[in-house]
Amino acid sequence: MSFPPQRLVIAVSGASGSLLGLRLLQLLHRVAGWETHLVLSSAAVLTAKLELNETRETFEALATQVHSNKDIGASIASGSFRTAGMVVIPCSMNTLSSIANGASSNLITRAADVTLKERRKLVLVTREAPLNLIHLRNMTLATEAGAIIMPPVPSFYLGPCSLDDAVTQVVGRVLDQFNIDVPGIKRWQGSAQE
Numbered sequence: 001m002s003f004p005p006q007r008l009v010i011a012v013s014g015a016s017g018s019l020l021g022l023r024l025l026q027l028l029h030r031v032a033g034w035e036t037h038l039v040l041s042s043a044a045v046l047t048a049k050l051e052l053n054e055t056r057e058t059f060e061a062l063a064t065q066v067h068s069n070k071d072i073g074a075s076i077a078s079g080s081f082r083t084a085g086m087v088v089i090p091c092s093m094n095t096l097s098s099i100a101n102g103a104s105s106n107l108i109t110r111a112a113d114v115t116l117k118e119r120r121k122l123v124l125v126t127r128e129a130p131l132n133l134i135h136l137r138n139m140t141l142a143t144e145a146g147a148i149i150m151p152p153v154p155s156f157y158l159g160p161c162s163l164d165d166a167v168t169q170v171v172g173r174v175l176d177q178f179n180i181d182v183p184g185i186k187r188w189q190g191s192a193q194e
């Protein structure tokens with residue numbers, strides 16, 4: 001196995017934007033050499049049904065390994081299981097709060113806690129609007145602990161043609177955090193570009 005291990009933990013929580021989690025799995029599925037460990041919260045399954053009319057199986061089919069959110073004994077619950085980091089996409093305010101305050105009552109929050117304690121990269125694609133003071137404070141706490149708060153804000157300057165395009169660009173920027181290149185990601189080339 002190469003070092004650092006080409007493993008990414010992907011958690012999908014119940015915030016709006018299930019398509020973000022699905023798109024990340026779809027893009028990463030096509031990248032050779034990456035092992036993906038997926039956890040879905042029960043609220044994520046509901047949101048995916050309501051927003052996309054998709055079931056958990058659609059997400060799970062794209063992952064190398066699937067873990068139950070109740071399985072506190074899973075490999076990714078231990079720091080000895082090496083990974084490149086973790087992304088929570090989308091990240092609800094509930095999951096953000098647990099992570100920011102060190103509460104690890106399910107596998108998503110335990111794996112995030114492990115990611116922080118091992119000083120690995122933790123990207124939280126937080127989705128809520130507007131934000132109250134509790135949300136903002138939790139984002140500050142998570143940032144102070146080493147997480148990267150990365151709300152799914154489209155790069156308007158790149159001229160997305162559709163919501164689907166904007167989602168792909170957002171997910172591409174999340175994957176940039178792990179130095180994972182996927183095709184079709186637009187990049188600013190300077191204002192002199194044609």
Ligand SMILES: Cc1cc2nc3c(=O)[nH]c(=O)nc-3n(C[C@H](O)[C@H](O)[C@H](O)COP(=O)(O)O)c2cc1C
Nearest residue numbers: 013014015016041043044050092093094095127128
């Ligand atoms: C359709 C739908 C959209 C939701 N959107 C959001 C959202 O954007 N942000 C958020 O924090 N919670 C949102 N929620 C509420 C969360 O799903 C809820 O707080 C849940 O308890 C989160 O659990 P989890 O963190 O374990 O996934 C939404 C719920 C539904 C059903």
